[in-house]
Each structure stands twice: as structure tokens, then as C-alpha cells.
Amino acid sequence: MTTSVVVTGLGITAPTGLGTRDYWAATRAGKNGIGRVTRFDASSYPATLAGEVPGFAAEELLPSRMLPQTDRMTRLALVAAQWALDDAGVDPKELAEYDMGVVTASSSGGFEFGQNELQKLWSQGSQYVSAYQSFAWFYAVNSGQISISNGLKGPSGVIVSDEAGGLDALAQGRRLIRKGTRMIVSGGVDASICPWGWVAQLAAKRLTTSDEPARAFLPFDAEASGYVPGEGGAILIMESAESAHERGARVYGEVCGYGATFDAAPGSGREPGLRKAIEFALDDAGVRPEDVDVVFADAAGVPELDRVEAQALAEVFGERGVPVTAPKTMTGRLYSGAAPLDVATALLAIEEGLIPPTVNSRPADEYGIDLVTEHPRTADVRTALVAARGYGGFNSAVVVRAAD
């Protein structure tokens, strides 16, 4: 019998809300968090919209020692981690030294910090580059800073597989708990709305060039034209069901299934791996397709990718066989932060018995999916599947279910 791994704490920093309460209130109401880029002047770039986290006052939320050494993504991650620990009622100081580790996902690293320092290097010289550039840009920096700030010395690491990484990190967290670590801080937060991050994303040719916030990111819509990037994400506290029970913790739900695949080389003609990833996750959870109450879609907003996902869902669940939603239409795609935020949202949906809506998209008939649009749908949500794909061929799926 393998150890059940549950989620007992959530920390959310999203374009639609700081903190779980604000985020969920906005999400169930279908509030749009997409607007013109304000973090830099994007007017001369082909893509001009983003989901930015508004009103995040790092200087009020973090110690001043952290500010000179952190990128925005790390500041958001540190605050989300603190909120998640508070929510779980965990004070790491009261745990044994090696009882808790950190596994986050990352997609970009600290691009804004890195860009600033590289600009100083070119324009002023090497002696002007911050000593903290040595790690502040790095993929593993969120895991490292969360670990250092909270004294978490258990097994730790980072997973880099674009958006799929957000689920891969949770799976690694679950693995470590099954190997005996009591608790893992997991999830992901990305924030690279800066010129360097922007051109890197533009190069993938998947950003929409629409400048209308309500008609820009339209997964499964006939007018889908790419996605809007966003920033933020979610940090989750995972622990064994036994540990949660012992300390009388509130349990949001169990991470009961995971599957991951990698696509064959482009042009191979082989089926994309998303369907298999979903099936692996269901098998791992011991859940039949008809037991899944909602799917949180990867929702690429790129027509070919939407088709692949709709097909995978139809094959696994039957045509229009399961309610599908994409709350990320409100935030844009958050890279490594997207899937952990979807998992958090799925757990909140289970808690309230409400499927949050997909905004702006009008699903095209050809996709044959039951997309929950405009208004939230009341439902007895016990089991949810979250799908995530990463650029370059990564496919991952996670199943969460209500705590018994």
C-alpha cells in the first residue's frame, strides 16, 4: 500500500488575486486579469497583453535582506510559500531539520533580474553587476530561497519542463514523501514579463498578437490566435495523509494520480502523448474516466494544440463526456505557475462544489468538448484531472480527489 499524499496548504499569487480568498472570489466570478503590459513598454512588440499580478508590494511582505537578491518571481514565490505554510498551520521551526523539503518548477528563471544585470555589464562594466546575479536568475532559486528562508533541509530540487513542470514538481514531491520525507513545499511561480522574457516567448510563435483583452486568449474557440503570457502561480504544502491526520490538519484533497509522456519528434506522424499522460494519471489514481468530475485543460489557445487536447479528451472521456474548464483564460498562461494554480483551483472547486468558468472563449463545435463558459457550474466535484503541456513535447496530468 503506497502512502497517500495530500495537500494541506495553498499560497496563491495570481493576476486575479493575491491570496487564496481573493483569487477564488475572482475566479468563481470569471474576473479578467489580462490587460496591457505595464511592467515595461511593450508597444513596439508584436504582443502587448499580459496577465500581471497587480498590487504586489514586496517591500511590505519580505525582509529587506531579500529584496536586493531576488527577482520578482522569487519574491512572489517566497510570499506564496509563506502563505501556504500559514494556511497549513505549519511552523517549520517546530519540525525536525530534515522533515521538510522544497520542489518547485521553473520555466524561465529570474529573467528580469538577469536582464538588469546584463545591461549593467554591457553599459557600465563587470564591477557594476550584482554579486547576487550568481544565483538570482537561476532556475532553482525559488526552491533555494524558500528552503533557506524557512530552514527546510529535506530533499529539494527544481523541475524544468515548461508548463508541464508544475505537475512534474508535484509528482516529485509525492515521490519524496513516499520515500519518507514528511512534508514538501511544491508548486511553481514564474514571472518574466520583461523584454528579455518577452522576446524569448515570442520566439516560440505561440503568443497572440491580439490587443483586445477579451478576445485575445481563446482556447478551443474558432478564433484562437495564441496565448497571453502571465505571471504568478501557486505554492502547495504536501504531506502524507498520516502526517496530516496526526497534526489534525485541514486536508484540501489527495494528489492521487500522475502521468507524464514526451511527444515524438515533429513530423514523425505519431500521436501526441497527451492522451497517454491522462490515461497514465487515471490508472495511477485507480480512477475510471467516468469518475472524473471536471478537467482543468492545458488550454494552449493555439488551434493545432487545442485540437490535440480536445481529441485526447474525447478519446479518454467520450465526446462531451466531461466538463472541461480553463480558468487560465482569466490569468494568461503562467508557465511553471499555471498547473500548480490549476491544481489549487481544482481543490477549491472540490471544496465549494463549483466549477469555475472559462472566460472569453466560445468553444467551436468541432472540438466536441463540454467547456464550462461564462458562468460557474454547480457540481458535486470529488475528482478532478489537471492537464499541462510544456513547450518542446512535455505532457503531464495529475488527478486530485476529495479527502475521504
Add this chain to the structure above:
Amino acid sequence: MTTHEFTLDDLRRILLEGAGADEGVDLEGDILDVQFEALGYESLALLETGSRIEREYAIVLDEDLLTDADTPRALITAVNEHLLAAPRAA
């Protein structure tokens, strides 16, 4: 704005700009002989501090100096020795 003497106030300002201050540490207090480590500054914070002093005062500090000078007093003394030895071009 540089003067030829490097003072504790200069160091406080540069520490704050480059590395912030630990919660529970009063930089305004009597810190001259408190070890940097006890003030919450690890080696990278001191590297950043050293690099800011070098930029501002147009001097070059030995790498060893930053590891050897483990209190504000030791660092201030060492910086002032450099300033005296190599007066800055105006």
C-alpha cells in the same frame, strides 16, 4: 559625493543599498565590533558590499580583505588605508 574618509555611516548606507538589513538587527546601534555574520551578512552580501565600495571610491580591494575583515571596524580601517595609499584622482 565621496569624501576621502570612509565612515561607519557610509558603510551602513552601502550595506543597506546592496544587501538590506536583517530583521532584528539594528544597524544604527553600536555595530563597529560585531561580526558581519552576526549582523546577518553572508559572504555574498560582503562581496556585493565590497564591489559597491570599489565603485564609489574608485579603489580596488584585495579579495582577501573582504574575507579577513569580519567586522565593520576592520573593513572601515582597511578601506581607509586604501584611500590614503592611493588618493583618488579628482
